[in-house]
Amino acid sequence: MHEMSIALSIVEAVEESARKEGAGWISEIELLVGKLAGIEPESLKFCFSAAAKGTLAENAVLAIEEPEGVGECGECGITFPVNFYYAECPACRSLRVKIISGEEFLIQSMTIEEEK
Amino acid sequence: MCDTCGCSTEDWAVLRKPGQSDYHVHVNEHEHAHGEHHRHEHGDHHHEGGGRKVVLEQDVLQKNNLLAERNRGYFEARKIFALNFLSSPGSGKTSLLEKIIPALQQRFPVAVIEGDQQTTNDAERIQALGVPVIQINTGSGCHLDALMVNRAVKELDVEDNSLLCIENVGNLVCPALFDLGEALKVVIISVTEGDDKPLKYPTMFHEADLCILNKIDLLPYVEFDAAKCRENAMRVNHHLEWFELSAKTGEGLAALQEWLEDKLAQH
Ligand SMILES: Nc1nc2c(ncn2[C@@H]2O[C@H](COP(=O)(O)OP(=O)(O)O)[C@@H](O)[C@H]2O)c(=O)[nH]1
Ligand SMILES: [Mg+2]
Ligand SMILES: [Zn+2]
Ligand SMILES: [Zn+2]
Ligand SMILES: [Zn+2]
Ligand SMILES: [Zn+2]
Numbered sequence: 001m002h003e004m005s006i007a008l009s010i011v012e013a014v015e016e017s018a019r020k021e022g023a024g025w026i027s028e029i030e031l032l033v034g035k036l037a038g039i040e041p042e043s044l045k046f047c048f049s050a051a052a053k054g055t056l057a058e059n060a061v062l063a064i065e066e067p068e069g070v071g072e073c074g075e076c077g078i079t080f081p082v083n084f085y086y087a088e089c090p091a092c093r094s095l096r097v098k099i100i101s102g103e104e105f106l107i108q109s110m111t112i113e114e115e116k
Numbered sequence: 117m118c119d120t121c122g123c124s125t126e127d128w129a130v131l132r133k134p135g136q137s138d139y140h141v142h143v144n145e146h147e148h149a150h151g152e153h154h155r156h157e158h159g160d161h162h163h164e165g166g167g168r169k170v171v172l173e174q175d176v177l178q179k180n181n182l183l184a185e186r187n188r189g190y191f192e193a194r195k196i197f198a199l200n201f202l203s204s205p206g207s208g209k210t211s212l213l214e215k216i217i218p219a220l221q222q223r224f225p226v227a228v229i230e231g232d233q234q235t236t237n238d239a240e241r242i243q244a245l246g247v248p249v250i251q252i253n254t255g256s257g258c259h260l261d262a263l264m265v266n267r268a269v270k271e272l273d274v275e276d277n278s279l280l281c282i283e284n285v286g287n288l289v290c291p292a293l294f295d296l297g298e299a300l301k302v303v304i305i306s307v308t309e310g311d312d313k314p315l316k317y318p319t320m321f322h323e324a325d326l327c328i329l330n331k332i333d334l335l336p337y338v339e340f341d342a343a344k345c346r347e348n349a350m351r352v353n354h355h356l357e358w359f360e361l362s363a364k365t366g367e368g369l370a371a372l373q374e375w376l377e378d379k380l381a382q383h
Contacts, residue, residue: 002258002259002287002289005261005290009180013172013178017170031176036319038289038290038293038319039293095354096354097354105175105176106173106175107173107174107175108172108173109169109171109172111169113166114166
């Protein structure tokens with residue numbers, strides 16, 4: 001369900017920009033959804049088609065890139081893959097781990113088409 | 117459809133006050149102009165080439181985040197200490213509020229925003245304590261957002277220098293994504309839920325500032341390892357403040373009460 005309100009936010013944001021650009025319709029939307037962002041891409045795609053009905057984004061393709069989680073150890077400074085379940089430094093066992101990638105949740109770009 | 121005025125409000129939240137059946141306010145998010153949209157039939161796709169790429173690099177939740185920051189600024193200016201209470205349904209958010217508010221009320225003005233999909237039951241429980249309360253009914257929505265809180269605060273007339281408790285809709289998933297402008301997020305888990313809950317819902321525990329393990333009076337009757345639960349929570353978020361208590365018997369409440377009073381005094 002929360003993917004639905006998120007899908008609506010995406011549609012709203014791209015429509016607003018598309019109107020400013022004078023677009024006829026939106027053919028593609030590129031999203032960056034980090035593996036740790038708490039968003040299920042499949043469910044987002046599903047909700048998107050419903051959320052976009054009757055808007056400029058109705059026929060847009062959702063292209064989702066999913067950056068892996070990366071942590072940085074606050075003790076020894078190394079970086080390593082994380083998925084939250086083991087947010088522990090593999091080198092020194094410290095739990096002082098800062099997430100430096102994987103929490104992204106961005107609309108990267110949209111591709112707009114002329115009125116046909 | 118709104119049951120009070122008959123308007124179509126499928127997607128809007130409604131503010132209500134307990135005991136005032138004629139009072140309700142719709143939280144209307146945006147007025148879409150759907151009329152002039154260009155529609156084209158399927159089959160006439162021309163996606164290859166032709167299009168122009170526009171770089172946006174915009175946070176998906178930007179709108180909510182901006183409004184949350186406005187709420188935060190308003191709270192800071194008026195020295196309102198806002199707490200966002202999060203948990204699965206039934207972990208004891210309302211029970212905990214009923215327990216801690218009477219004592220906190222002696223020292224600070226307290227106000228409460230109750231979030232539920234339906235009913236004003238929780239707001240009625242809080243109103244019985246004699247503090248200002250407003251209910252947000254989200255309908256099909258499974259979380260509160262910054263706009264709902266913004267409207268609710270205006271309707272509620274929160275005093276300066278007060279504690280504002282926001283009880284979110286019972287859900288461990290998406291309320292974590294929606295900043296309301298609160299000072300702290302408080303996540304509650306009860307001993308009937310399984311000690312691996314922090315691993316199953318890491319985003320929530322990662323975002324929280326405080327974790328409260330509730331219903332410890334039931335520990336003798338359930339298979340729940342409190343130490344393991346704490347360890348799991350700390351793995352997801354090593355900054356988490358940890359409390360164990362029973363909102364029923366009052367055991368362990370004093371430590372939380374003291375911690376909150378300190379925070380309020382510093383705020
Ligand atoms: N045994 C026990 N029951 C509790 C405790 N806290 C809450 N409950 C019960 O759990 C149920 C749900 O509590 P409630 O406060 O409504 O949960 P909420 O949905 O998170 O607001 C109620 O029946 C409460 O009486 C506790 O510390 N111990
Ligand atoms: Mg409740
Ligand atoms: Zn390390
Ligand atoms: Zn109405
Ligand atoms: Zn098309
Ligand atoms: Zn939700």
